[in-house]
Amino acid sequence: xxxxxxxxxxPRIVATRLLAKLTPRAYVGPLxxxxxxxxxxxxxxxxxxxxxxxxxxxxxxxxxxxxxKGSMDNPMTALISxxxxxxxxxxxxxxxxxxxxxxxxxxxxxxxxxxxxxEPRGITPLCEWxxxxxxxxxxxxxxxxxxxxxxxxxxxxxxxxFATLVPAHESQCIPxxxxxxxxxxxxxxxxxxSLHATLHHPPPPSGTALVYGCGTLGLLNIAILRLLYPQxxxxxxxxxxxxxxxxxxxxxxxxxxxxPIEEIxxxxxxxTGAPLLKPWYGLPMLNxxxxxxxxxxGSPESVEVGVRITRSxxxxxxxxxxxxxxxxxxxxxxxxxxxxxxxxxxxxxxEGRRQHAMEWYLELIHTKRLDVTxxxxxxxxxxxxxxxxxxxxxxxxxxxxxxxxxxxxxSESA
Numbered sequence: 001x002x003x004x005x006x007x008x009x010x011p012r013i014v015a016t017r018l019l020a021k022l023t024p025r026a027y028v029g030p031l032x033x034x035x036x037x038x039x040x041x042x043x044x045x046x047x048x049x050x051x052x053x054x055x056x057x058x059x060x061x062x063x064x065x066x067x068x069k070g071s072m073d074n075p076m077t078a079l080i081s082x083x084x085x086x087x088x089x090x091x092x093x094x095x096x097x098x099x100x101x102x103x104x105x106x107x108x109x110x111x112x113x114x115x116x117x118x119e120p121r122g123i124t125p126l127c128e129w130x131x132x133x134x135x136x137x138x139x140x141x142x143x144x145x146x147x148x149x150x151x152x153x154x155x156x157x158x159x160x161x162f163a164t165l166v167p168a169h170e171s172q173c174i175p176x177x178x179x180x181x182x183x184x185x186x187x188x189x190x191x192x193x194s195l196h197a198t199l200h201h202p203p204p205p206s207g208t209a210l211v212y213g214c215g216t217l218g219l220l221n222i223a224i225l226r227l228l229y230p231q232x233x234x235x236x237x238x239x240x241x242x243x244x245x246x247x248x249x250x251x252x253x254x255x256x257x258x259x260p261i262e263e264i265x266x267x268x269x270x271x272t273g274a275p276l277l278k279p280w281y282g283l284p285m286l287n288x289x290x291x292x293x294x295x296x297x298g299s300p301e302s303v304e305v306g307v308r309i310t311r312s313x314x315x316x317x318x319x320x321x322x323x324x325x326x327x328x329x330x331x332x333x334x335x336x337x338x339x340x341x342x343x344x345x346x347x348x349x350x351e352g353r354r355q356h357a358m359e360w361y362l363e364l365i366h367t368k369r370l371d372v373t374x375x376x377x378x379x380x381x382x383x384x385x386x387x388x389x390x391x392x393x394x395x396x397x398x399x400x401x402x403x404x405x406x407x408x409x410x411s412e413s414a
Contacts, residue, residue, distance in 0.1 A: 003039045003163030004385055006065065008082040017068060024393050027067050028386040034066050036385065039085070042159065042167035044098030045145065047122075049170055051110060055186040056161030057089030058403045060215065061321070062153070063392040071323060080154040081147040087161030087405070088114035088153045089189040091182045094173065095165065103170050110173040111188040111358055112166060114151035115344065116158055120169035121146050133347025133356070151344075162382065164407060174358045177366050184365050184373050186404060187220070191372065192345035192357035193319060194220040197294060199348050201317045201340060203232045207291035208272060210235040211252065212306060214243035215395075216402050217296035217319050219250055219375050226251030227370055228350070235271060235290065237264060242399045246374060261305055268309045283308060285331050296320045300327040303339070307331040317342050378403040 012033045019026035028034060042050055064070065065086065090112035094104055104110070117135040118126040121144025129137040142148040149155020152166065160166060176185045194217050203209040209225055209232050211218045218236065225234050236252040238244045247255045256267050265284055269276050274288030285308040293306045298320030304327040306316045312335040319342050332339060345357035355363075364370040377400050380388040388405065391398040 001039055001041055001164040002382060003037060003085045003159060004087075004382065005035055005037045005039070006082070006084045006086060007033045007035075009033055013068060020068070024067075025386065025390065027393070028389050032066075034385075036383065039159070039163065042165055044096065044167060045169075046098060046100040047169055047171075048098045048167055049094050049101055049104055049173060050096045051090065051092040051112065051166040051168055051173070052095040053090060053092040053161050053164055053166055053405075053407050054109075054182050055091050055407070056087040056405045057186055057190065057216075058087075058388060058392055058405070059089055059190065060217075062086045062088075062162075063389055064321070066389055067393065069323060076150075079141045079148055079150050081149055081156040083156055084154055085159035085163050086153040087163070087166075088112065088151050089186060090114070090152070090161035090166055091176065091185045091188075092161075092166065092407075097170075101170050104173050108173070109176045109182070109185075111176060111185050111362070112152060112161070112168055113172045113174055113356065113358055114153065114160070114189065115172070115346075116141060116146055116149050116151055116155055118144070119171045120144075120158075133354075135346045136344035137346075162385075162405060164382075174356065174362070177362060180362060180366055181373075183376060183404075184371070185362065187372055187375070187402065188358040188361045190216045190402070191220050191224075191361045192348075193217055193342075194224055194294075194296075195348060195357050195360065196345040197221065197317050197319050197342035198224045198228070199350070200342065201292060201315055203229055203292045205229075206231045206233075208233045208235065210237070210268070210290045210293045210309065211247075212237045212293055212295040212302050213297035213320060214238035214240075214247045214255070215296060216375060218294070219243070219246050219401065220372055221294045221296065221319075222247055222252050223250040223370065223372050227364070233271075235268065240396045240399075242377075243401065246401065249374060250372065261301070264305055265308060272311075274311065282328065285309075286311075288312070290314065292317065294319065298322050300325045304328055307335070307337055307339075310335065310337050312336060314338070315340060375401045376404060377401045379406045380404070381406065381408075 117138035153160030299322035
């Protein structure tokens, strides 16, 4: 099968970083760690199936890895293995099943729950987190029968959707009901990320929430807030004009430009009635502010702005990840703000019922309570991966939000 493979070659990483100073296309050039290769058809372990990929979304974590936006001392490197085939936002059809498969069958259309937690690793008994459906907190991402990896795409034994076939444990395959288009189903993973963050840290009734960043996660966050908390006022911070339009379409009442920062502070001050407190130097902070910030950017700048615009004992929920650096964070302690990380998804509760977040998503679109497909902006064949990643690199020019790899008739060359 054809697959996009990422290596951990230090010479390639160094060469790509140097060449990228001349052109960003170096990130997908001939010396980059990323390359299109032929791989053997996956061998199926007991309890595993092979999914023929139909669509796979490019997650921000995928293209940030391709663009080498990470530090060598990142502790997460202890939980991954190489070589990798990225891509964990997968919808496809089960093509074959291995021994001991009991719950899934050939021909089923499924979305992939990509977490390589206890059950896919063959570990029993399940750890305390897996027992309660919090698979992203599993303590066994380096154990069991698989090479280290937290989800498909960053374990050398669990290749992802940037390939025509994806091996997966049957417990990771969530059936897609008839009548749901695959282009809707492929958003199950990022929707679930934003759903988890919102449900675990909801806004107060009739409060004010601010969504920082209007890429995929931020826009889905807006749609979830509008659906589940209709009395909450939603503010959003967007970088590009196309994001601004989509944020309004999905339910934000006010969309603020990401720059200049002073205008963000002034606008949130006016919207919440919280006075600006001006220091001797630098940016002001609000005496009050929004109740909760959902930060899908996770940069030093977004967190610094967040602590300035969040009210005392409010919350900042971070789903985005950028490289760390110093920022002025004194308001964090002064206003007793809770700065909370939110990672992925699991079994979630809505309206008194508990089921997997992806099952919630499929139910919500099946019952026509939700349609977030407008965020899908681009589709590419796998062999056009360079153009796909460049669309993600320059979103202002391309107008990209959610970019997909598509495999017509189950083949990138069809």
